[in-house]
Amino acid sequence: MRSDILTIYNQYGFLAKANLDGFISTLDDCVTNDEKVTFIAPGKHDSKGIWSITNERIIFIGVNHIPVSFPFSQIQKVERKKPFFGNFKLFFWFNGTEIDMKIDDNKNLMAAFDIVSENCEKQAEIINKHKTGNEKYQDYIQEQEQNTKDELLRFAKDYLDTDEKEIMSIKGYYEAKFLGFDSALDGILIATNKRLFFCGYKTIGIHTESFSYKNISSFEMGEGLTGYTITFYAMENKISMKYIQDKKIKEFVQEVRQRIENSSVTVFSTTNIDTADQIKKFAELRDAGILTDEEFQAKKKQLLGI
Structure with a gap:
């Protein structure tokens, strides 16, 4: 186990550790070498689990053991609210969507607020350096996304055929179902010269899926407050990828649609x-x-x- 995770874990008592034990190993696997874990606490999001904070992002790990990441670069603000009854509540806005960061212990919630606020202030300083134009800030976001894409592309090459080449790729959150739970996997959708290929992070290792162009129908793109969404059908299964921030999304959709059309012409x-x-x-x-x-x-x- 990483030393930063172990240090925080050992600060908890015996009973509190029992609430963390089922999730700590997943956190240990998903945090990169460039990150430092500064906070871990039991809590809730879409299920029971743990909230963790690193120098780069907020992470929630639920009962499905699939980490959900909220990079500070995409968090607009953080607020602490006191309802008429009960303890304080902590909220942050991720790509325009309000996220309720439910933390069981009020002391831990206050600590989380301070850490998230500090990291958001650091991000604000970075953003201010790019205030000469919105495009420069978007370039900064794209640079972070590109680093993840490059890493996943290296993983994906192990699964592609020797004569298969990447044409284009986009990053987003791929909707999938694991152990009966709906989950969103952080990953990339790759258009190759042979097929559409997904490669993303799961609890341990990499998750991949493959879709032949000739089996894809109704390839659609939508736009909302949290970015672009791609939806298509493959062998009667609905596939979705959301929270896409890639500037080349329209080119990607056009490329895939053309290859789908060409595949039907080839069959004919x-x-x-x-x-x-x-x-x-x-x-x-x-x-x-x-x-x-x-x-x-x-x-x-x-x-x-x-």
Whole structure:
């Protein structure tokens, strides 16, 4: 176990550790070498789990053991609210969406507020350096996204064929179902010369899925407050990828749509070639006297669907 995680873990008592034990190993696996863990506490999001804070992001790990990340670069603000009854509540805004950071212990909640606020202030300083134009700030966000994309592309190459090449790729959160729970996997969707390929992070290791262009239909793009969304159907299964911030999203969609269209043309052309070859073979049988001309014409009409 990492020393920073172990130090925080050892500060808890025996009973509190019991609430962390099922999630600590997952946290240990998902944190990168460049990150430093500064906070861990039991809490809730879409299920029971733990909240953790590093120098780069907020992480929630629930009962499905799939980490959900909220990078500080995409958090707009953080607020601590006191309801009429009960303890304080902590909220932050991630890509325009309000997230309720439910932490069981009020002391831990206050500590989390201070840490998140400090990191958000650091991000604000970075943003202020890019105030000469919105495009420069977007470039900063894209640079962070690109680092993740590059890492996942290196992983993806192990799963691609030797003659397969990446044409374009985008990063987002891929909607999937694990152990009966709906989850969003941080990953990339790759358009290759052969297929559409997903590669993303799971609890331990990498999760991949493959979609043949000829089996994809209704490839659609939407735009909302939290970024772009891609939705398509493959073998009657609905596939979605959301929270996409990539500037080249429209080019990616156009590229995939063109390859889907080309795959249907290829299938049609191949069918025509097969039909022509069969007619030619039956013509040779007719010329050899094995088939009569009437039999040949009947077979020809059958193959042509006349």
